Structures are given as structure tokens and as C-alpha cells.
Amino acid sequence: MSNISLTDILKEFRDPARDSLIPILQREQQQRGFISKEAMIVIGEKLNLPVSKVYGVASFYNQFRFNAPGLHQIQVCRGTACHVKGSSTVLDSLEMDVGCKSGETSKDGLFSIEVVACVGACSLAPVVVVDGEFHAGMDSTKMRKINKTLRKVHNAER
Ligand code: FES
Numbered sequence: 001m002s003n004i005s006l007t008d009i010l011k012e013f014r015d016p017a018r019d020s021l022i023p024i025l026q027r028e029q030q031q032r033g034f035i036s037k038e039a040m041i042v043i044g045e046k047l048n049l050p051v052s053k054v055y056g057v058a059s060f061y062n063q064f065r066f067n068a069p070g071l072h073q074i075q076v077c078r079g080t081a082c083h084v085k086g087s088s089t090v091l092d093s094l095e096m097d098v099g100c101k102s103g104e105t106s107k108d109g110l111f112s113i114e115v116v117a118c119v120g121a122c123s124l125a126p127v128v129v130v131d132g133e134f135h136a137g138m139d140s141t142k143m144r145k146i147n148k149t150l151r152k153v154h155n156a157e158r
Pocket of ligand 1: 077078079080081082083117118119120121122123125126127
């Protein structure tokens with residue numbers, strides 16, 4: 001992610017019209033990892049759309065996030081093979097452990113949880129991807145261990 005401002009992003013779109021909404025949202029998310037309320041207001045003003053409309057369109061697509069991403073991204077696969085092998089239990093205990101739901105970021109800003117479709121490693125089900133790294137045969141205990149390690153590393157770095 002870089003530091004291109006929303007103003008600069010909007011300049012990339014000459015005469016932005018309503019059909020520019022999705023591409024603008026995509027560019028903004030690419031830069032900051034999420035779409036803030038403030039960004040939706042600015043985009044709405046530029047496109048002459050009420051903020052409720054901007055949010056309505058953005059929330060229709062699950063590619064957009066509305067919370068700042070956590071330091072660590074945890075993706076829980078909920079594809080069929082992972083589901084059969086108990087991914088919902090892993091997800092439940094993960095949400096309890098970090099204190100936020102899927103699609104949210106934990107209050108301490110350390111973790112973001114996302115539920116994803118099959119990540120293409122069904123033979124390793126249930127699979128959880130942490131910061132791009134695949135973890136196979138996950139259960140609640142293994143998940144808590146990973147989180148504990150990440151917290152430890154974070155605390156040691158402070
Ligand atoms: S269903 Fe989870 S990796 Fe395929």
C-alpha cells in the first residue's frame with residue numbers, strides 16, 4: 001500500500017460519473033486496504049451521490065472492506081472440504097480468541113479475520129491462511145497457538 005491520496009485517485013478519473021464508482025472504490029481500497037466512512041463521503045460528493053448510495057453499492061460486493069486491516073490477516077477457508085472437516089469450529093474459536101467477527105479487525109489492531117472460498121488446498125483441510133502462509137489440518141488449539149505466537153512477536157517488537 002502506498003500514500004496516494006484519495007484526491008489524487010479522483011484526479012485519475014476525468015469527469016468521473018456514476019459508472020466510475022466501482023473503479024474508484026477499488027483504487028481506494030488498493031491504496032489503504034479498506035474504504036473509510038470519510039472516503040465514502042468524499043467519493044459521494046465527487047460523483048454527486050448520497051453516501052448511503054456509495055455504501056449500498058460498496059457493501060453489495062464482498063471485495064470491499066470497511067475496517068482498517070489488522071497487522072495480521074487471517075483467512076479461514078469455508079469451502080466444502082474445509083467445512084466438512086470442521087472449519088466452522090476453527091472460525092468460532094478464532095473469533096472468540098481475537099475478539100472480532102469475520103470481516104472485522106480486532107480492537108488491538110492485530111488481527112483481521114476473513115472467510116474465504118476454497119483456497120485450492122483441499123487435501124490439507126481445514127485450511128487457514130495467515131499472512132499468506134497456509135496452515136493445514138487446523139483446529140482450535142493450533143489456531144490459538146498461532147495467535148499466541150503472533151502476539152508474542154508483536155509484544156517483543158514494542
Ligand atoms: S475447501 Fe478449503 S482448501 Fe478447498
